[in-house]
Amino acid sequence: MNDDPGSKPAVRVRGLRRTYGQGHTAYEAVRGVDLDVPAGSITALLGTNGAGKTSTLEVVEGLAPATAGEVSVLGLHPVADRAAIRRRTGVLLQRSGFSGDLTVRETLRQWSGTLTSPRPVDEMLGLLSLEDRADVRMLALSGGETRRVDLAGALMGDPELVILDEPTTGLDPESRRAVWRLVEGLRERGATVLITTHYLEEAETLADRLEIMHAGQIVRSGTPTEIAKGHPSTISFAGALEVPGDLAGVTRVVHEHGRTRLETAALQRSVTDLMVWAAHHEIELADFDARSPSLESVFLAIADGRDPEPSPLVAEGSLR
Amino acid sequence: MTSGQFSITRTANLARWNLVLLTRNRLAFVYAVVMPLLPLLLLLTGDRGAPSVGASAITTMLLVVGLFPVYYNVLAQFVSRRDELVLKRMRTGEVRDAELVASIALPGVASALAMSVLAVPVAVALDQELPVNALLYLAGAVLAVVMFSAFAFWTAAWTRSAESAQLTSLPIIFIVSFGPLFTSIPGLPDVLRDLAELTPGSAMSEMVRVGWFGLDGQDATKTTLDFAETWSAAAGPLVVMVAWTLIAISLARRSMRWEPRS
Numbered sequence: 159m160n161d162d163p164g165s166k167p168a169v170r171v172r173g174l175r176r177t178y179g180q181g182h183t184a185y186e187a188v189r190g191v192d193l194d195v196p197a198g199s200i201t202a203l204l205g206t207n208g209a210g211k212t213s214t215l216e217v218v219e220g221l222a223p224a225t226a227g228e229v230s231v232l233g234l235h236p237v238a239d240r241a242a243i244r245r246r247t248g249v250l251l252q253r254s255g256f257s258g259d260l261t262v263r264e265t266l267r268q269w270s271g272t273l274t275s276p277r278p279v280d281e282m283l284g285l286l287s288l289e290d291r292a293d294v295r296m297l298a299l300s301g302g303e304t305r306r307v308d309l310a311g312a313l314m315g316d317p318e319l320v321i322l323d324e325p326t327t328g329l330d331p332e333s334r335r336a337v338w339r340l341v342e343g344l345r346e347r348g349a350t351v352l353i354t355t356h357y358l359e360e361a362e363t364l365a366d367r368l369e370i371m372h373a374g375q376i377v378r379s380g381t382p383t384e385i386a387k388g389h390p391s392t393i394s395f396a397g398a399l400e401v402p403g404d405l406a407g408v409t410r411v412v413h414e415h416g417r418t419r420l421e422t423a424a425l426q427r428s429v430t431d432l433m434v435w436a437a438h439h440e441i442e443l444a445d446f447d448a449r450s451p452s453l454e455s456v457f458l459a460i461a462d463g464r465d466p467e468p469s470p471l472v473a474e475g476s477l478r
Numbered sequence: 479m480t481s482g483q484f485s486i487t488r489t490a491n492l493a494r495w496n497l498v499l500l501t502r503n504r505l506a507f508v509y510a511v512v513m514p515l516l517p518l519l520l521l522l523t524g525d526r527g528a529p530s531v532g533a534s535a536i537t538t539m540l541l542v543v544g545l546f547p548v549y550y551n552v553l554a555q556f557v558s559r560r561d562e563l564v565l566k567r568m569r570t571g572e573v574r575d576a577e578l579v580a581s582i583a584l585p586g587v588a589s590a591l592a593m594s595v596l597a598v599p600v601a602v603a604l605d606q607e608l609p610v611n612a613l614l615y616l617a618g619a620v621l622a623v624v625m626f627s628a629f630a631f632w633t634a635a636w637t638r639s640a641e642s643a644q645l646t647s648l649p650i651i652f653i654v655s656f657g658p659l660f661t662s663i664p665g666l667p668d669v670l671r672d673l674a675e676l677t678p679g680s681a682m683s684e685m686v687r688v689g690w691f692g693l694d695g696q697d698a699t700k701t702t703l704d705f706a707e708t709w710s711a712a713a714g715p716l717v718v719m720v721a722w723t724l725i726a727i728s729l730a731r732r733s734m735r736w737e738p739r740s
């Protein structure tokens with residue numbers, strides 16, 4: 159399916175814009191997105207609610223027209239070549255629905271009848287651990303179970319490109335991990351996965367590449383490590399203490415949520431200085447924590463609007 | 479709507495599950511199957527066996543099968559599937575838009591056509607003559623269900639939910655039923671009469687009167703037309719029905735929505 163991973167991207171988006179409404183009530187949800195999903199990769203589109211993730215995906219899925227820009231999916235146009243694309247893709251919508259009066263098995267049989275080469279219904283029931291619920295009507299399922307049926311449908315056609323819009327929202331931690339294993343299994347089969355999430359842990363665990371979206375634009379691209387690189391490490395402890403202003407490497411001191419938080423470009427030297435200072439003044443730093451830059455700090459900085467421009471170090475690892 | 483090959487297999491599969499769903503919803507099932515049978519009881523009234531009694535009973539039957547299993551049922555099914563985001567999910571798969579539309583219409587259409595055919599032996603058993611031109615009568619029935627399906631998808635464009643369909647369906651129900659009622663009022667000015675003849679209901683009524691009973695004109699009470707003559711007599715109402723169908727299809731295509739308004 160994917161003999162040459164360095165070949166064309168499975169999804170290519172250039173200058174995508176999407177505007178809702180008209181006149182002065184118009185709202186631009188997607189503001190010039192460029193995106194490449196390398197074939198055979200798991201690429202995560204990460205962003206807060208309202209960042210424009212779903213609006214972007216709907217254009218890629220061929221369900222909505224772009225206001226401006228170009229989109230190609232498996233080298234084809236998502237609307238004009240819809241029929242050809244559909245045979246090769248599986249889509250899980252962020253919100254979708256079922257006829258409540260059909261059972262789980264009937265729902266999957268109904269879907270199976272619309273596919274060119276479906277995997278057997280029983281296999282899908284097994285894959286999503288739905289065997290025990292097979293004869294239950296859809297309206298009696300929990301939210302997590304419904305999501306699993308939806309996922310079974312998206313994967314039934316053995317797609318080479320899978321688009322998953324927040325697949326684990328509303329799932330319990332155990333089901334969430336089961337979905338992660340499933341997604342990793344897709345990559346092992348050679349499929350390409352484009353997934354959106356607002357769970358950092360999910361993006362960090364699964365994704366080969368991350369695209370962080372904020373206010374309708376992609377503000378960071380790269381591997382999780384590349385993205386965190388160049389961002390400050392953090393030191394924190396309980397209580398609001400006035401620390402000296404000349405601790406090595408410290409760039410910022412914040413007092414919030416009953417803690418003192420220091421951002422530093424040189425974690426080890428800052429910690430050493432801080433410890434020396436604390437020992438000298440016989441201060442106990444309760445609940446002490448020191449950590450390397452994480453996706454979380456980058457993400458929070460972006461969400462707070464503190465970090466509009468990528469630093470040079472990060473730009474190295476980005477696509478553009 | 480997507481171009482490309484229309485798959486009968488996919489459509490039949492989906493239509494089958496739509497039928498299963500119809501049988502699991504008692505109210506929808508009554509609308510689709512039980513209601514259309516009731517007008518046949520009219521054959522027992524008045525001067526039993528008279529062509530005019532037969533024509534009015536069969537017209538009413540055709541109106542009811544057009545309005546309930548087809549128009550209202552298809553409208554409600556489409557709108558509720560759209561509301562539930564079932565249509566949006568379906569459209570992420572291989573199903574073409576035209577197949578989705580056809581599969582939702584099919585159970586109601588099949589029920590309506592079965593009733594139209596069943597009406598023949600029932601009417602004969604109740605002392606009516608066999609249709610003068612059965613082919614014309616059946617063509618009229620087929621045209622009627624296509625027309626009512628098109629009306630349903632057009633109405634869906636401005637219907638928010640299955641509940642509001644109770645209200646948004648009223649204009650079409652009125653336009654369709656008012657024609658036959660209107661033309662039966664004696665002493666009506668010719669202008670109004672001519673106008674009423676252009677309504678879909680009057681055209682259907684005329685198709686039945688000509689095709690089955692060989693009645694020549696709105697006031698005729700005796701069978702005078704033979705098989706050959708019925709073709710030309712039915713040309714007018716046929717044109718009216720085709721025109722309404724084409725208008726409804728073009729409006730429906732232009733205003734089709736697949737997911738609820740956000």
